[in-house]
Amino acid sequence: MSDFSRVAIIGLGLIGGSVAAALQKRKLTEHIVAYDPLKESLDTALQSGMIDSAATSITKAVSGADLVLIAVPVLTIETILREIPSDVLVTDVASVKQPVIDACETVYGAVPKTLVPGHPIAGSEKQGVAAANADLFEQHKVILTPNTDTDAESLRRVRSLWQNLGATVVEMSVAHHDEVLAQTSHLPHLLAYALVDTLSSQGDSMEIFQFAAGGFRDFSRIAASDPTMWRDIIQANGPAVIAILDRFLSEMEDLRELIVAGDAEGLEVVFQRAKEARDHFSELKEPRG
């Protein structure tokens, strides 16, 4: 049943911890070893039985592992890769894929055939291994971005890892991934931070939050996400984020003109189109519940 006898997890945050918990819950491997610079995270994971052993270095964690999962902030991947031989089966979970490719090129000269870049579309505004959830990936999508050199068996094994955790795996190019995620995730987070910051710098911010009805409450939840992680993601995906941000700002300027001009019909056209798109796609997604 299990493809892996020893899995090494580098970086025990929400995602690394959730993969460990999910592997344990489903008995998909014999041994999980983890490395994290925070001893506290390793201790928490050991105590809860999420991992079987804690390594004191990346080299020790990786040694003998038949799968290495890198779950660290996107901009620190390069320093991790320096400790990992190029012939080990490796996957990662970074929210932006181009910096992973760039790091591979810097460290190895190319993306190793046994390195399958990946990104589970699952998360939470909660952070850290304490928030790990063995069912986090169930009924979620995982995007893999192999290239033409990727070893077919490596790709199959990484795909089966995620499928065994309950996820649906899709493949796309690195550039396409980074563009889609800029739109569906990175821009929304940027807007949420900006909105909460704008409103809380207004006169009486206590009052603002007190009267926050549905609308603002939904926005503000994602503004509770880790600021350092999101700083890195936005920076790492700068060009794609700027591209969609500019389209959004241009639409906002158009809407502003409609409001100033008192063009009720123009406003309704936009609102109606948005509602139809949303309703259409949320119906298509109905089976997911």
Next chain:
Amino acid sequence: MSDFSRVAIIGLGLIGGSVAAALQKRKLTEHIVAYDPLKESLDTALQSGMIDSAATSITKAVSGADLVLIAVPVLTIETILREIPSDVLVTDVASVKQPVIDACETVYGAVPKTLVPGHPIAGSEKQGVAAANADLFEQHKVILTPNTDTDAESLRRVRSLWQNLGATVVEMSVAHHDEVLAQTSHLPHLLAYALVDTLSSQGDSMEIFQFAAGGFRDFSRIAASDPTMWRDIIQANGPAVIAILDRFLSEMEDLRELIVAGDAEGLEVVFQRAKEARDHFSELKEPRG
């Protein structure tokens, strides 16, 4: 126990229907009569026992009522007021209060002493009387915007109506209400519509929705709200919406500059400040659950 023997509800949508259902559930009145131009809505409410009788005109609904609740789109309030004598106890639920004051001045020459403008901070992206919910106002805020001429007994009775439905009542000026709501509700809805519209007009919008993780999903829910109602709200509160929109767009431009300049520290300062504000206020609200 009950302050009212006969309550007339003008407009049987989500809010009017929920008030009717809440009054019935709590047995707070002897008779609820409703008027709505849609016979279908009246029939639904009669069949479910939400209302006791349906009136064929506003005049008939109001006759003999000791409280009239107007729950119609904000820009149609003036035509409703034309059918209501100035000495009846009236309250409304419009999301913008200045147009209600303006309508009173047009129809009566001033805000009647027995008219207490109100706004329950409760809603849903669902619409119509079929979505009515007897517990919609429980643990929610209701804002009343009386002026110095408002009759004290009328104010007391409207306040007690909402308190009996489980809400917390606060009072503020019309101008302040419209400013606070522009920030906490109207701007977030505008952003949600704009974001969904921007993204769904991109290349493959099916794909965009398919990979919409937490962030975008939260935004897109409020873009399912009634486009006509929101067109009216945004128009009715134009100046306050533009004021906060301009502050928001200016912050977005600053963030854009930080991304283009690769200023990671600058980005983190904003994200961190937003997270702290959000965490601080969500803790304060904890008791509400």
